[in-house]
Amino acid sequence: MSAEVPTTDVRVPARKGDRHQEAVTLLRRMILSGELAPGEPLREVALSEQFGTSRTPVREALRTLAAEGLVTLLPNRTVQVSQLDEQAASDVFSVLGALESLAARLACERMRPEDMEVLSELQGDLAHYFEVRDRPRYLEANRLIHEHIVESSGNSSLVLAWRLLLPRAERARHVSTLDHARWAEAFQEHVEIERAFRARDLDAIARLMEAHFENGAASIQEARKRARREQRSRAYRSAPGAE
Template identity: 75%
Template sequence: MNRTGKNAPPPEEAAKPARKGDRHQEAVRLLRRMILAGDLPPGEPLREVAFSEQFGMSRTPVREAFRTLAGEGLVSLLPNRTVQVAHLDEEAAAEVFTVLGALESLAARLACKRMTPEQLEILSELQEDMERYFETRDRPRYLEANRLIHELIVESSANPSLLLAWRLLLPRAERARHVSTLDHDRWADAFEEHKQIHAALLRRDAAALSRLMEEHFDNGAASIRHETKQARARKRMAAYDGAASGEPPEPGRSGK
């Protein structure tokens, strides 16, 4: 047995090459992580050959991964087989946050009744991890702990239909969550909200938890809309500064 307590696969099975579906999922996972982390910025062209070489796989799973990520709103499939990282539609992202908040509000209410003592213990461990990463400003690890907390709460609702709907929306919300934590004030507020959510779950206070969860997502949506407004203001100021200095405006910097 291996250290997880499960029987290790026989040598002949372990030596089998990865199946086509496995390679596809691996390509999706790697590309999604790179996009969410900002390693592949909006508008970045994506080339099958380059990623197939980087990931050590054929072009087919990479091409299929592009289609999967396009369905999640992370990739744009343009004419002439051009593929690029999609630009974030902030208003659409804010709307997804609102819907996801309603789903997680219901999940939280159910989780208060159905979460096991073991799941509560895991939740507390994840909360401690998130606090440590917040204090050290380790944003990637903080976001992963945050994701695991939300996932645990939804899974603890023990409602397969709710979990399915949540998983369909999650990829679109994850990118917005990564963007919203770039605002330090929103990051700090979100962390405080998580502490209240954790405390309500420990008390099994379903009414308070449902309200806190919905407010958590409403605040996230408001933060995204605020950042959009600020970005437009920065573009206008850059255009004004360029006009004052006599420099021609940069393409796409008209503030529209």
């Protein structure tokens, strides 16, 4: 879908101080959802008209998203949605796995009963959206669970490092759930993680969290191999003389 022909009317609020962040949020959501496809050009004028704002907040938002790896700034002021780098995404998953494994251990020790109740509520939301196959809301519930666990660690440096990496991981997470088998596996992993929290089993939580990300990274790599196989298959079918 082209950024010049919006299907929904999204308007950035008129508050001057919020315009940049609102534009970042809207563009990030459109990229992660696939509404803006990899390689699609992003034009400041079209986006500013769509968002109902000036070009300046859009221009600044594009720079922010470029730093997150979601858009690419090309010569002649051309901007496009970045292609997903599967190897880089897999690497980010590996680092996040280590961070969240540590965060989970700390959170398990420090979570109050009310924090544990919030985790259970979020897990219930995750289960519901998995059962009805509502992928966008499932992904949001998933994000909230991971955020709750990391913030419950009480370690501000860890939280900061996690937030810096998160935008690069979110796109890969959206891609990985397109594989229904992996989606089901990831949901079951969340069930086991929540169970380990309930049992206050620090070692199990750390192991499960790291494995959760390792499996996600492996899924991304498998998707990359599958795409290469499909590309070769198309080439073979179109070869001269092929029947």
